[in-house]
Amino acid sequence: MDEPRKTGRRWGPTRGTSAELNNLAILLRGWLDVSGVRISGLQSQLTSEHFHDLDKVPSTSTISEWLSGIALRWDFVEAVIDICSTNAEIAMSRRGEARSIWNAAEKSKRDRQNSNPRPEAVHPLSQDQLLSWLAKAPAVPPAERASDISVRSAAQRISDLVSEETVAGLVEGLLDNLHPRTWEILVKELREQGKSLHAVQLMQDLGSRGDPHKIIPVVEFLRTDGHFGDDRILLDSIAKNRTVQDLVTIIEAFRRDGQNLSAYVVTERIGVVRSTSSTVEIILDFKDKKETEALAGILMGAGKWRDGQALAELINQLRVQGIGECADLILMAAGSERAASSFPPLVNAIKDTCATGDIVKLAHAIGYMRSRPRLKPLEDTLWKTNHTDMLSLIRIFGSGRSSGDN
Numbered sequence: 001m002d003e004p005r006k007t008g009r010r011w012g013p014t015r016g017t018s019a020e021l022n023n024l025a026i027l028l029r030g031w032l033d034v035s036g037v038r039i040s041g042l043q044s045q046l047t048s049e050h051f052h053d054l055d056k057v058p059s060t061s062t063i064s065e066w067l068s069g070i071a072l073r074w075d076f077v078e079a080v081i082d083i084c085s086t087n088a089e090i091a092m093s094r095r096g097e098a099r100s101i102w103n104a105a106e107k108s109k110r111d112r113q114n115s116n117p118r119p120e121a122v123h124p125l126s127q128d129q130l131l132s133w134l135a136k137a138p139a140v141p142p143a144e145r146a147s148d149i150s151v152r153s154a155a156q157r158i159s160d161l162v163s164e165e166t167v168a169g170l171v172e173g174l175l176d177n178l179h180p181r182t183w184e185i186l187v188k189e190l191r192e193q194g195k196s197l198h199a200v201q202l203m204q205d206l207g208s209r210g211d212p213h214k215i216i217p218v219v220e221f222l223r224t225d226g227h228f229g230d231d232r233i234l235l236d237s238i239a240k241n242r243t244v245q246d247l248v249t250i251i252e253a254f255r256r257d258g259q260n261l262s263a264y265v266v267t268e269r270i271g272v273v274r275s276t277s278s279t280v281e282i283i284l285d286f287k288d289k290k291e292t293e294a295l296a297g298i299l300m301g302a303g304k305w306r307d308g309q310a311l312a313e314l315i316n317q318l319r320v321q322g323i324g325e326c327a328d329l330i331l332m333a334a335g336s337e338r339a340a341s342s343f344p345p346l347v348n349a350i351k352d353t354c355a356t357g358d359i360v361k362l363a364h365a366i367g368y369m370r371s372r373p374r375l376k377p378l379e380d381t382l383w384k385t386n387h388t389d390m391l392s393l394i395r396i397f398g399s400g401r402s403s404g405d406n
Contacts, residue, residue, distance in 0.1 A: 018112075020108050025066075031094065032080065032084060043059075046063075050078070050082075051079075077102065088377070088383070092341070183202075184222055187202060200233055203233045207236070207238040207240075207242075209241075213253055216257050216259065218234065219231050239269035239270045240270075248289070251266060270282060271303075282298070283299070283326055300337070308342065309349045311349065312352075314327075334362060336369035363397055366378065367395065367398030375398065378394075
């Protein structure tokens with residue numbers, strides 16, 4: 001049962017898609033209660049650095065949704081822990097407790113998908129139906145209210161018959177025929193009908209197979225008028241599935257359109273969402289094409305967000321391929337950009353599987369590139385987790401910094 005907050009106000013009911021997510025939301029609420037932190041106070045302490053794919057802090061309404069269990073994110077869980085914990089030892093304990101529930105929620109999600117792969121029994125769309133509805137979608141942005149109503153009507157009719165069986169055929173018809181505005185309305189309509197999984201599948205398929213030039217305005221519509229985070233689903237799909245040539249085309253198109261953030265997010269996510277072998281291949285391809293800016297974004301993303309064990313594996317593979325300089329740049333990114341709580345497993349992975357020099361390079365990056373306010377939480381975390389040898393290395397390399405950094 002949801003508990004009242006210290007302020008006397010009560011939390012609303014949890015509404016996550018599983019009991020585990022609801023339990024995790026209640027746990028976060030409890031930590032906020034103990035700390036006396038309201039949602040508005042929580043938002044004021046959040047920064048974009050807390051989130052792996054957001055350029056700004058979400059609104060209080062979005063935070064409220066996450067705290068009810070809806071679309072709860074792991075990086076948000078870690079942010080709440082950081083803000084509510086008075087020291088590194090408490091933070092580490094809470095992170096372990098939360099991670100256990102999060103892993104159970106992910107397992108529950110996989111089990112539901114495996115046991116219910118076809119949640120809706122709907123007849124497939126015929127080609128005539130699809131073409132008929134597409135004909136009602138405007139070729140230009142709707143200029144009048146009547147046109148907007150027509151678009152919504154067409155989107156609703158398509159949404160009514162979207163199912164696991166029909167969505168693949170629907171995507172084929174939509175990729176080259178719908179105006180970006182209609183994509184945004186269709187995704188919104190699917191969500192309103194409780195078909196969020198199909199909305200995600202549409203965006204993922206658009207990212208992996210849609211015309212590279214036509215994707216650009218869709219991202220802008222989804223960012224400004226869509227559900228929070230829909231544009232990032234599309235960008236993640238682009239980063240995970242596209243060939244190097246497509247990626248170059250899309251990144252350049254984003255920059256021409258003034259969507260520099262989208263271009264940056266795509267390049268950064270390439271280094272995060274792909275398997276080790278795929279990431280190595282694409283780094284080699286971008287290096288051969290001399291796409292220096294994009295390559296830098298890929299290496300930054302890998303160092304900042306990749307799981308510790310996966311990052312160590314990537315570093316080893318890059319050295320095997322003879323591009324150790326890329327491995328060194330990833331270690332620099334990891335040392336300067338990663339959150340403090342993610343360092344202990346990274347340090348263990350690099351010490352256990354990488355060359356001795358790699359842990360020294362990581363320590364150098366931490367000590368030399370971090371200012372004193374950013375270094376203190378990391379020192380506390382390493383001390384509490386018995387990484388005193390790493391702490392000593394960091395302090396050796398940090399001793400050469402200018403006084404202005406301390």
